[in-house]
Amino acid sequence: MxxxxxxxxxxxxxxxxxxxxxxxxxxxxxxxxxxxxxxxLQKGPDAGSEEAASRIGRLYLFQFRQQGPMFPPLNELQRIDTPAILDLKWCHVPVSDRPLLGMATASGEIQLHRLTDSQDCSCVLKTVNSLELGPDRLALSLDWSTGRADSSDVRVVSSDSAGCVSVLSLGEGSLTAVSQWRAHDFEAWISAFSYWDTQLVYSGGDDCKLKGWDLRMGPSSPTFTSKRHSMGVCSIHSSPHRERILATGSYDEQVLLWDERNMRQPLSESALGGGVWRLKWHPTNEHLLLAACMHNDFHILHCQQALEGSGSACSVLGSYILHNSLAYGADWSRFPLDETTPPPETSEPTRGPAQGHTGGHLRIQYESPTASFDTSLEDDAGHYIPESSSPPPSSPASDPPCPNPMEDSPSMSCLMASCSFYDHMLHVWRWDWTRPEEGCVGKAREGEERGAIGE
Known part of the structure; x- marks a missing residue:
């Protein structure tokens, strides 16, 4: 079914x-x-001079509130002008009883911002600490060691444009460099902890290599070097649910799932039709993986069969295609959605969508500074399908495998956020995954059979 x-x-x-x-x-x-x-990237008066260019950024803080269909749910709380931001990660556990946000910047710094209460009963971010990774480099990524909500040893791993990986320790609210080494020949796009053994660190670079490092042995040589990806490795995420499971993504448009005990051959390979810039495991469901695919939108993958050793590609459960530029940032929220309140069918950004219904399918004419397109949001199965393109590559089967009810709930509703680059857009959306009622399916099939007999 x-x-x-x-x-x-x-x-x-x-x-x-x-x-x-x-x-x-x-x-x-x-x-x-x-x-x-x-x-x-801001260019100076001399457009041809690299020195004249500067990289600026802005950090936004929002609060999501379900206030009914007539009110936009996203409320901006704060904006902070900063050096250009290349990665953001919240620490998975409170630090000094408050949420802590880490930020990798184009100034080569890892900055820490604490979420605190404001005077208007809301909350704001306040900078508490920063550490420069080195001169003339961009901090490209960061990850916390707390992926399994373990607060006993809070550390940060970061990678940079000089090909280096740095491990930082957090003590009394301040960052201290523990070690730094040259890990890749070119940009080290991504670094991540193994959440099950935080003495293990992974890194991926523009040299097309995926590497593992054991901090107990020192960084003199990697524990493994994989060239299984054919282009730069730019996404790594350790599963917080299943020990030794690792997901990696690359400019080669592939998502690979690995068992850390055998890094010679991946468990599965899934072609997504766009460079995989970010991967995020679902916060509570071990089988779901979110992928930001640069030139091919955002996709939700079901990895159950691959994780069970079938060797098959992950199925694409759902896609979000309403961005009109490079799909870079994406994340799941743990916030429970109110099923009794229907989601708003319109939104009013500075440059936003005008919506209407045509032929039973929701259609959006989306206008952005770069281009516009008209797309049918949903097909009969509930998937987004662009009119001018084919669905993203997936496993040979058109439908994902039916999950085991003992492992997956009968329905799921998730709040999501994603952002795209050149059209500078942040989207907040929901994904609903439900099993059709067996009685309804049975009646529909019975009706079809009677109709055929009547003919």
Whole structure:
């Protein structure tokens, strides 16, 4: 029995500067808090001079509130002008009883911002610490060691444009460099902890290599070097649910799933039709993986069969295609959606969508500074399908495998955020995944059979 998957836009926000990273807060009292980072290259009077260029950014803080269909749910709380931001990550556990946001910047710094209460009973971010990774480099990524909500040893791993990986320790609210080494020949696009053994670190670079490092052995040589990706490795995420499971993505448009015990051969390979810039495991469901695919939108993957050793590609459960530029940042929220309140069917950003219904399908004419397109949001199965293109590559089967009810709930509704680069847009949307009622399916089939007999 096929499941029904539907994605629906809730609100679009113009970030003015190019948007490349979004993160929902993972701390229970703040599940509805969203941070978004931007990156803009500003050229000086001499357009041909590299020295005249500067990289500026802005950090946005939002609160999501369900106020009914007549009100936009996203409320801007704060904006902070910063150096260009290349990555954002909330620490998975409170630090000094408050949520803590880490930020990788074009000035080569890792900055820490604490979420604090404001005078208007809301909340704001305040800078508490920063550490420069080195001169003449951009901090490209960061990850916290707290992916399994372990607060015993809070550390940060970061990668930079000089090909280096740095491990930082957090003590008394301040960052201290523990170690730094040259890991890749070119830009080290991504670094990440193994959440099950935080002495293990992974890195990926523009030299097309995926590497593992054991901090107990020192960084003199990697524990492994994989050339399985054919282009630059730009996304790595350790599963917080299943020990030794790792997901990686690359400019080669492939998502690979790995068992850390065998890094010679991946468990599965899934072609997504666009460079995979970010991967995020679902906060609670071990089988779901979110992919930001640069030139091919955002996709939700179901990885159950691949994780069970079938060797098959992950199925695409749902896609969000309403961005009109490079798909860079994406994240799941843990915030519970109110099923009794229908989502708003219109949103009013500075440059936003005008919506209407045609032939039973929601259609959007989306206008942006770069281009416009007209797309049919949903097909009969609830998937977004562009009129002018084919669906993203997936496994040979058109429908995802039916999940085991003991492992997956009969339905799921998720709040999502994604952002795109050149059109500087932040989208907040929901994804609903439901199993059709067996009685309804049976009646429909019975009706079809009677109709055929009548003919």
């Amino acid at each position: 096929a499941w029904k998957s539907k994605t629906r836009s809730l609100q679009v926000f113009d970030t003015e500067l190019s948007a490349d990273t979004v993160e929902w807060c993972p701390i229970p009292q703040c599940y509805n808090i969203l941070a978004c980072g931007t990156y803009q």
